[in-house]
Amino acid sequence: MTSAGVHQLFVNIATVGGPSTWIAPPDPKTLAITLLVSVLLFAIGLVGFLTRRNMIMMFLCTELMLQAAALAFVGFGRMHMDVSGQVFVIFILTVAAAEAALALGLVVLLYRKRETLSSEAWSELREDVK
């Protein structure tokens, strides 16, 4: 099945019974609210990432930023009456799941090496000025 075919399938599923029967028409206010929540999520994640030294917390913050992006996708998808945004969210979730497995594994390994979760423990990995 081609990607266009997949897309059409999703469109068909999402519009069972006709678009006007159960989905409200796009409303700019809905988009604004969604994007506001998305920006807040992103900001919280960014600030958290910048201020925390605990690697697990930093990882969770990146997850927050990822979800902010996913939410923005959904919002725009709703705005344009297009399911592509939701499709992207599925992808983002998949990637996030894989990334979580990898990142937590790394964190465990790093913890075993230094007996601490602080990211400062690894700051000597930088290259010094010669």
Added chain:
Amino acid sequence: MHASGLTPAQLEMLAKTIPDPAPDLSWAGWILGLPAIAAVLCLLLGFLRIRNKLPAIVTIVALGGAFVTTLLLYQSYEGPVTIHLFEWIRLSWGTGPGQSLIADIGLHVDGLTLFWMLFVTGLGTLIAIFASEYMESDVGGDYARFFGAVSIFLLAMGCLVMGSNLFLLYLGWEGVGVASYLLIGYYYGKPTAVAAAKKAFIMNRVGDLGLLIGIYLTWRTFGALDYATIFETMKDGQYVLDSGAMLIPFFLMLGAFGKSAQIPLFTWLPDAMEGPTPVSALIHAATMVTAGVYLIARCYPLFFLHPDALNTVAWIGGTTAFVAATIGMLQYDMKRVFAYSTVSQLGFMFLGLGVGTTYGAAYHVFTHAFFKALLFLASGAVMHGFAGQLDIRKISGIRHIPGFKVIAWTMLVGCLCLAAVPFSSGFFSKDEILLVALTDHEYGVPFLGWLGLFTAALTAYYTFRVWFRVCAGPVAYVPGDDDHGHDHAHADDDGHGGLASASHGAVDPQPTAHAGHFHPHPPRLAINGVLLILALGAILAALPSYLKAADGSTWVSSMIADSSAVNGVPSIPAAVGHATGQATGQAAAHHELLGMDAHTALLLISFAIAIVGIGSSAYFHLLNRKAADVLKQRLLASPLTSWLPKALENKWYVDELYDGIFRYPVRGLAWLLARVDALVLDGGIVNGVARMPIAMGRLFQPLYNGLLQGYAVTMAGGLGLILAWIVWVWMKRGGA
């Protein structure tokens, strides 16, 4: 007059030598095929680290096979023929003349080719047999390498001589250059050997460039590269005699001067003595150095394209003969004396070519090949026996030492031939050349003839200087510094020493040169047998002159007359052509020298020369050896004459001159360019560009502090800046 400078009669004779399409003689390709197979096999044996004499056997069988094939070809030879083997280069960009470049692998077989190949393959085989014993202390990888290179040498020489076009000749020309490089530099652990190999190769490159340009001009003028077409075009006069065509002979002769060690490119040959002695015999007698003579003889018609071309050859040849002979008089290294004698004799050959007797030149090549191979191999055998001793002041009277009698007497035969004592083979061939030179009417050429006679006297002197010093007189010797009787440093070798002494021990109950007990190591069957065969050959080489036909033609002259060199064979009446301004065929016309028959006069002169030369040599180097030193001291004492022995001993300072003119300026230039390269190219451009990213990196390096948050701030800050810029642009455009 015809544009080529040849008379109609000469053109008619040239026409007869242009080959017809012929019966199938493609089996003659084995003359080249056998050495090629031997070379590959030797390489294989070398890789397999075979520790016996198998490489020598393979080479001897292959070269012997090539010799037999040449004999068979001579048997079935009827007239000049081009044997097509297979296609090689076929470029064509049009149908007109000069719009194609065709060079096939084929053989051009005529009298000249056969004559040359007979002694090249014959002597090559004999030298390989000699080397099988001479090189035995190197049995192993080096032995295979040596014989592989010898096979390549003979393959290249065969390609040079037999090739049906100038491209194949060039291929063989470069092939012998490479092979000689490999062989001269055989003892690559020795810096002098490596230097000599490089010198030979680089000096030859100068000549090779000339040859290449000559070949190009020939192709441009005649539109073809194969001899048959070139000479056909020349006969028909279907070419333009422009300045490029007139330059052909000069470029070709530059190539010949390089390969045959003539002024100004002769200094490589004496240095080439660094190679093993069989190589010296192979290079200096039979093969490589005769290539230049062959080139000029083969392309003889082309040398009529410019009226001064052959005169130039004559003057260069005569001068080289004289200069080299004077240097040879004061050398103390046996092989060097013979090396300079080779340069000198090659000068005679070029003199012969220049004054218009290809027959004399080819005949001298033939006799010289035998007696010079003999002399080199004999001196090699002396070296072999006296632990690498080559200094004629340190060996004496070897004819009284048991086991060395064969060397001493065969060497005497070689010396008699080289000194051109009447009725030896060397006498007859040199006679042919000097006769034509002396009776030439061209301005100055008879002077070259007299110079040649004087050179012959010097030759007799320095040749017998070696023989009287080394072979005659009281028995006395100082061994060389080589433990194993060979001319190379075993210190540089890897583990052959043990094997060498083992092989010596097997044949010689008292191993050589240990702790002050030196026993000369007499040669065995292979060396003695080859020396005897060569001595016989050197004597029998005079046979063609004894068996002269009624019209004055000999086997050699009939062979040469059956080729493109026909216009230089004097005894054929039709060849007489004073109109050409050359000395062609004057032997048939004049017969007058000093008021008597030229042959008789020359015979008497040669007797006188031999008596004077050998007599003075006998006085200074046999009867009263101190007199030579006294004479030298006396010469050195007087400021008027002191330059003479110094100049001779230092080879007229030619090497130093070339160093001054070419080597040091080139070195200085190289140094300068190296500086420019290091400072401007590498320092300024290459490294300058590389420094830019380094500097950029330095600038931003502080941002990388090793904390993830730092990086994140950078990223977020960068993202914020981009966003701010987008918004700013958006606002400037007037907003949404």
